[in-house]
Amino acid sequence: MAAVSGLVRRSLEQVTVREAINQGMDEELERDEKVFLLGEEVAQYDGAYKVSRGLWKKYGDKRIIDTPISEMGFAGIAVGAAMAGLRPICEFMTFNFSMQAIDQVINSAAKTYYMSGGLQPVPIVFRGPNGASAGVAAQHSQCFAAWYGHCPGLKVVSPWNSEDAKGLIKSAIRDNNPVVVLENELMYGVPFELSSEAQSKDFLVPIGKAKIERQGTHITVVSHSRPVGHCLEAATVLSKEGIECEVINMRTIRPMDIETIEASVMKTNHLVTVEGGWPQFGVGAEICARIMEGPAFNFLDAPAVRVTGADVPMPYAKILEDNSVPQVKDIIFAIKKTLNI
Amino acid sequence: MRKMLAAVSRVLSGVAQKPASRVLVASRSFANDATFEIKKCDLHRLEEGPPVTTVLTREDGLRYYRMMQTVRRMELKADQLYKQKIIRGFCHLCDGQLLLPLMQEACCVGLEAGINPTDHLITAYRAHGFTFTRGLSVREILAELTGRRGGCAKGKGGSMHMYAKNFYGGNGIVGAQVPLGAGIALACKYFGKDEVCLTLYGDGAANQGQIFEAYNMAALWKLPCIFICENNRYGMGTSVERAAASTDYYKRGDFIPGLRVDGMDILCVREATRFAAAYCRSGKGPILMELQTYRYHGHSMSDPGVSYRTREEIQEVRSKSDPIMLLKDRMVNSNLASVEELKEIDVEVRKEIEDAAQFATADPEPPLEELGHHIYSSDPPFEVRGANQWIKFKSIS
Numbered sequence: 001m002a003a004v005s006g007l008v009r010r011s012l013e014q015v016t017v018r019e020a021i022n023q024g025m026d027e028e029l030e031r032d033e034k035v036f037l038l039g040e041e042v043a044q045y046d047g048a049y050k051v052s053r054g055l056w057k058k059y060g061d062k063r064i065i066d067t068p069i070s071e072m073g074f075a076g077i078a079v080g081a082a083m084a085g086l087r088p089i090c091e092f093m094t095f096n097f098s099m100q101a102i103d104q105v106i107n108s109a110a111k112t113y114y115m116s117g118g119l120q121p122v123p124i125v126f127r128g129p130n131g132a133s134a135g136v137a138a139q140h141s142q143c144f145a146a147w148y149g150h151c152p153g154l155k156v157v158s159p160w161n162s163e164d165a166k167g168l169i170k171s172a173i174r175d176n177n178p179v180v181v182l183e184n185e186l187m188y189g190v191p192f193e194l195s196s197e198a199q200s201k202d203f204l205v206p207i208g209k210a211k212i213e214r215q216g217t218h219i220t221v222v223s224h225s226r227p228v229g230h231c232l233e234a235a236t237v238l239s240k241e242g243i244e245c246e247v248i249n250m251r252t253i254r255p256m257d258i259e260t261i262e263a264s265v266m267k268t269n270h271l272v273t274v275e276g277g278w279p280q281f282g283v284g285a286e287i288c289a290r291i292m293e294g295p296a297f298n299f300l301d302a303p304a305v306r307v308t309g310a311d312v313p314m315p316y317a318k319i320l321e322d323n324s325v326p327q328v329k330d331i332i333f334a335i336k337k338t339l340n341i
Numbered sequence: 342m343r344k345m346l347a348a349v350s351r352v353l354s355g356v357a358q359k360p361a362s363r364v365l366v367a368s369r370s371f372a373n374d375a376t377f378e379i380k381k382c383d384l385h386r387l388e389e390g391p392p393v394t395t396v397l398t399r400e401d402g403l404r405y406y407r408m409m410q411t412v413r414r415m416e417l418k419a420d421q422l423y424k425q426k427i428i429r430g431f432c433h434l435c436d437g438q439l440l441l442p443l444m445q446e447a448c449c450v451g452l453e454a455g456i457n458p459t460d461h462l463i464t465a466y467r468a469h470g471f472t473f474t475r476g477l478s479v480r481e482i483l484a485e486l487t488g489r490r491g492g493c494a495k496g497k498g499g500s501m502h503m504y505a506k507n508f509y510g511g512n513g514i515v516g517a518q519v520p521l522g523a524g525i526a527l528a529c530k531y532f533g534k535d536e537v538c539l540t541l542y543g544d545g546a547a548n549q550g551q552i553f554e555a556y557n558m559a560a561l562w563k564l565p566c567i568f569i570c571e572n573n574r575y576g577m578g579t580s581v582e583r584a585a586a587s588t589d590y591y592k593r594g595d596f597i598p599g600l601r602v603d604g605m606d607i608l609c610v611r612e613a614t615r616f617a618a619a620y621c622r623s624g625k626g627p628i629l630m631e632l633q634t635y636r637y638h639g640h641s642m643s644d645p646g647v648s649y650r651t652r653e654e655i656q657e658v659r660s661k662s663d664p665i666m667l668l669k670d671r672m673v674n675s676n677l678a679s680v681e682e683l684k685e686i687d688v689e690v691r692k693e694i695e696d697a698a699q700f701a702t703a704d705p706e707p708p709l710e711e712l713g714h715h716i717y718s719s720d721p722p723f724e725v726r727g728a729n730q731w732i733k734f735k736s737i738s
Contacts, residue, residue: 076517076519077521077555079524080509080522080523083521086528117715118718153716
């Protein structure tokens with residue numbers, strides 16, 4: 001037993017989310033010469049958040065392209081390139097700026113395969129940091145999971161840890177459809193252990209499949225992106241009180257893996273959803289609606305509950321910002337309320 | 342000439358059974374080609390422009406004539422089907438309205454004549470003509486307009502969303518196709534196959550910000566993109582003077598060289614396109630062409646086109662610049678073709694359109710089971726939700 005765990009320990013590596021995305025892109029750039037990256041500061045600056053560090057040096061001007069500050073223009077250029085047979089990775093410095101280009105993402109990318117009757121695929125990846133950061137205020141803190149998750153024709157993924165980040169970016173690049181990859185700036189510097197399997201060049205995380213990060217019996221807690229970490233923290237605290245939470249990391253927003261959530265709810269009879277985005281018309285709202293429509297409804301012993309960002313534009317002052325995003329204490333409170341404890 | 346006329350009249354009077362036209366054609370020999378003068382293009386940041394004379398071969402002339410007539414008749418037929426409510430929604434036609442339509446046929450046929458089938462083209466929503474010149478049949482175009490399963494997009498797209506090889510639609514959002522076209526040009530450069538992309542937009546779209554973003558990046562990266570502004574002087578109901586502080590569209594690429602072309606003369610369009618394509622292929626970067634045309638029709642089928650301009654204006658331009666008449670006169674006067682053989686082409690085209698319209702009217706609508714198809718490419722089948730949770734459609738790539 002000791003020998004096996006020793007072997008296992010040696011092949012695990014500490015990799016930050018940033019490094020994981022970098023590795024994923026590097027491997028796919030190497031594997032397929034049709035893949036290229038474009039966006040603001042992605043080349044000579046090594047990426048605004050250093051996610052594309054080293055790539056320009058390795059692949060050069062043709063494949064790592066610095067763009068002017070022209071989101072609508074360069075997103076459209078990326079979509080056109082995808083239509084003509086390339087496999088672009090289009091970076092938005094943050095997804096807040098994607099709003100300027102959203103017509104190209106939705107009308108030019110997402111809908112085209114359908115409108116053309118299956119003639120014109122658009123194999124493009126839109127990636128960048130999404131959601132709240134720290135002290136960047138309202139215009140730089142919006143979560144776009146619900147907006148992009150709303151649209152047929154798009155795939156939308158939201159990695160939490162390094163394994164998610166690497167596996168999902170690779171799957172997204174290999175996918176022949178438009179994929180929106182919602183990263184998280186605050187997670188970029190967080191290290192996680194990457195198994196040797198996850199370090200391999202062919203390691204992929206499938207799009208459309210959620211992962212149960214922690215098994216539990218009393219309540220299902222579903223989340224995506226950074227809040228998954230908060231849910232696991234909450235679960236650790238509650239475990240000391242004898243409450244065992246099953247924590248599900250969605251990994252994909254669209255197509256949503258509702259079956260994994262349903263199976264869990266049918267086991268635990270309780271559901272709390274946790275997200276960073278605003279409450280109205282959000283990811284949690286969609287999960288609750290679908291739970292009501294499916295077999296899991298009859299297994300609920302209490303109404304499903306949502307934990308979300310506060311219904312305000314993100315304020316700046318630290319105390320206000322801290323209380324505008326879900327904290328561990330808010331998750332614990334919601335879980336106990338649902339369990340009537 | 343006199344001897345020929347005498348011979349002809351002898352033949353006519355002598356041979357009563359054969360139709361006179363056939364005899365005339367048989368006994369007549371045509372010129373192989375002829376040289377024509379074409380209007381000089383206005384230039385912006387260019388030392389030289391396209392040539393002011395061009396050679397038209399009989400073969401090319403007949404082909405252009407047939408194509409232009411096909412586009413015109415196809416659009417007239419679409420007009421008719423729309424009025425009969427067999428075509429729904431938007432129907433933006435590139436032909437005219439009322440009695441004698443005159444339009445933008447010279448643009449689509451002339452552009453195609455200046456490039457190779459391996460080059461690329463993208464345009465906005467007035468796309469039926471280009472869909473044809475890029476290789477699809479009238480049948481599949483009309484059947485797409487009538488929303489039938491035999492349509493080129495299987496009835497899923499309609500008037501504004503038709504695609505073919507190296508033809509990227511058919512785009513409904515004004516101006517969005519321009520960055521797309523620059524992106525296709527980027528792919529051309531990336532693949533290194535010497536191909537160019539024709540990226541079309543109208544005078545109305547020319548004021549879109551994303552077009553200037555595309556100009557900037559295309560010039561910076563020397564993309565082989567020919568930006569083409571089809572100036573038909575009206576953006577929907579707004580004349581160019583009321584929409585643009587500068588109506589010199591061929592200059593609005595600023596640092597991008599430009600030319601202003603007579604868009605009603607197919608030979609002018611062809612030469613300008615050849616010139617522009619050669620410019621791009623040489624690696625110098627993008628170039629801009631403004632095609633001056635006139636839209637006889639209203640903006641779309643729901644616009645009679647007279648509330649914002651006078652009937653006199655429409656009549657005047659119609660009588661002077663019909664691109665098909667222009668080509669016909671040139672060919673007949675230079676002995677490249679006879680009036681009769683062009684009439685025969687008219688008859689053949691009319692029949693082709695009739696047959697296509699028949700098909701487009703009789704073909705069944707796509708089966709309901711296909712409603713969910715083509716959401717994703719290359720994926721295993723999955724279920725798509727319908728109007729309520731119990732209605733599900735299978736989605737196949």
